Amino acid sequence: MIKIVVLGTGNVAYHFIKAFAQTENAEVVQVYNHDIESLKYYTEYATTTSISDILKADLYLICIKDDKVLNVANSIPFNENSIVAHVSGSVPLLKTKHRDAVFYPLQTFSKDKDVSFSQLPLCIETEFPSDYDKLSLLAESLGSKVYNVNSQQRQELHLAAVFVCNFVNHLYHIGDDICSRKELPFDILKPLIKETAEKIFTKKPLEAQTGPAKRSDETTIQRHLEQLNRSQYKDLYRYLTTSIQNLYESKKL
Amino acid sequence: MIKIVVLGTGNVAYHFIKAFAQTENAEVVQVYNHDIESLKYYTEYATTTSISDILKADLYLICIKDDKVLNVANSIPFNENSIVAHVSGSVPLLKTKHRDAVFYPLQTFSKDKDVSFSQLPLCIETEFPSDYDKLSLLAESLGSKVYNVNSQQRQELHLAAVFVCNFVNHLYHIGDDICSRKELPFDILKPLIKETAEKIFTKKPLEAQTGPAKRSDETTIQRHLEQLNRSQYKDLYRYLTTSIQNLYESKKL
Structure with missing residues (x-):
């Protein structure tokens, strides 16, 4: 005891x-x-x-x-x-x-x-x-x-946790915000959120990536940028898209 | 049938x-x-x-x-x-x-x-x-x-899905990348990823937000920025942090 x-x-x-x-x-x-x-x-x-x-x-x-x-x-x-x-x-x-x-x-x-x-x-x-x-x-x-x-690893873990928890939750909020502006309930996104989180239990995130940025679908990316009226969301969309595109170009995946 | x-x-x-x-x-x-x-x-x-x-x-x-x-x-x-x-x-x-x-x-x-x-x-x-x-x-x-x-709502849903699925998965990848550079298994982040996704089934993401950006913990934010050597991750960290800070300042939460 x-x-x-x-x-x-x-x-x-x-x-x-x-x-x-x-x-x-x-x-x-x-x-x-x-x-x-x-x-x-x-x-x-x-x-x-x-x-x-x-x-x-x-x-x-x-x-x-x-x-x-x-x-x-x-x-x-x-x-x-x-x-x-x-x-x-x-x-x-x-x-x-x-x-x-x-x-x-x-x-x-x-x-x-x-x-x-x-x-x-x-x-x-x-x-x-x-x-x-x-x-x-x-x-x-x-x-x-x-x-x-060790202490150095723990500091990196803490940083990684900010990305996969705090920042992820903020993206959930943006999804909620986009829905509520069109009178759609946030509930509609929940099964997708759940599945996205579950997927990485069987696949590396690098392999689980989907979406317009991954497949360099410029038509959809441009339309999404036009849909976003808040400049902050536009910036986030652009940065995250570029980050995904650079990743898959550098790996030639 | x-x-x-x-x-x-x-x-x-x-x-x-x-x-x-x-x-x-x-x-x-x-x-x-x-x-x-x-x-x-x-x-x-x-x-x-x-x-x-x-x-x-x-x-x-x-x-x-x-x-x-x-x-x-x-x-x-x-x-x-x-x-x-x-x-x-x-x-x-x-x-x-x-x-x-x-x-x-x-x-x-x-x-x-x-x-x-x-x-x-x-x-x-x-x-x-x-x-x-x-x-x-x-x-x-x-x-x-x-x-x-309707068609307009569906286009917005598709955009929201990019944030809560495609972009979220990319943040999972960044977490994985940070861990693997310090010889930590990605497995260590999985319970946190699961809990973060489950939390929004009972709380709005706006209320579930935690972390250094939410509590304006500038010491931790600065240390995290110093820890990140990849400029792309640094930019994403800065943008997401600013977006969270603006949100909670504007709502005075």
Whole structure:
């Protein structure tokens, strides 16, 4: 049984706490946040707004904004056997007095939507090899998939995630916007969105590419550009089309 | 029982023929293509390379490249009760001698991946209202969801589909490319891709948006731009980030 203090009450903290409650190998003994109001959802745990009241634990999991991670880590009382791990994709492995580690879940979290930890990629980096094994066991007890990812790789992953999650979601919004201007429900696009995401489970995106840019269908591309009245959408359409065309020309596919 | 001649042997034709074979309400009586080689997969149907040998049918379904649709439609022998429908998102409702119609499935098709017609949006437009009912019944017998979509709306849908399918897939490729340069498997991004696509089934993309652009995290944006060595990716990152920032500033979200 690994005893955990979770520091932070945002989306990632919330989902970790819920997931740890489902496994017998872990117990959240305390939740810390500087803001007492945000702790009210965690009444079943010991909670504290003061770092000095923090309990002893096997793992301190820092789920706090990137620019506050180091400060919080430094203020945690030292214990030679405790691991202090943050969950950020962007922050490198810290070099504090503690046994430093990273426990980065590569997923998008919202408080009002359940997230399955089964098969979720957990990217682990540790100062000490024995801690890597401990954190791997914890991740596996959540059903997650463990990846050994160093700080530089993790920063690239975080960047890749912006493309495949944040930017993709923005393109979904543009699709929604185009539909609603013509009084079409966004629902009509959902099966296509689902299929596009599922396709890459069996095919590389490079092979799954379809559409006017891929087949250099200039007539359709020109008509689409004329249809777009918002200059911002026009620019995005042009840049993404050029990017696809350059890719397939360079590969002569 | 509606008798169908399918004209064309590409991805869309292939999946329609497979789907019609599963329903008792439809029978594909013939498959036409100008190229005999491409017909060899359809030996269980009457096949022909010559329009003049085409059989009589209730529905002629033209699954052929956009720029050839009108020519093929004009060459189909006239029969006052037969519907001649094309399946293109871009081509308007034709005005031929026939009972013209459109039967546009809003989905991405590849020959080597099965596509479910259940819940698939079928966008129907017809010259005559009675034909709309016939085609709706056919679509429903496939389990598809029927949408009444006129030519102008369909062109906008086709454009929206480029954003949410073709461009999204290109962003998946960029994610794959970033990973492979750091010796990370693309598999690590797949749960995130799946979750991002699933999220919009319960939330509007406008509300589901996360990431550094949404929260105007300039430190992370600058670091990401420094990480990107390919100027094309840098441009796309900048444009997509600006587009997200403008959106949320304009809405003051």
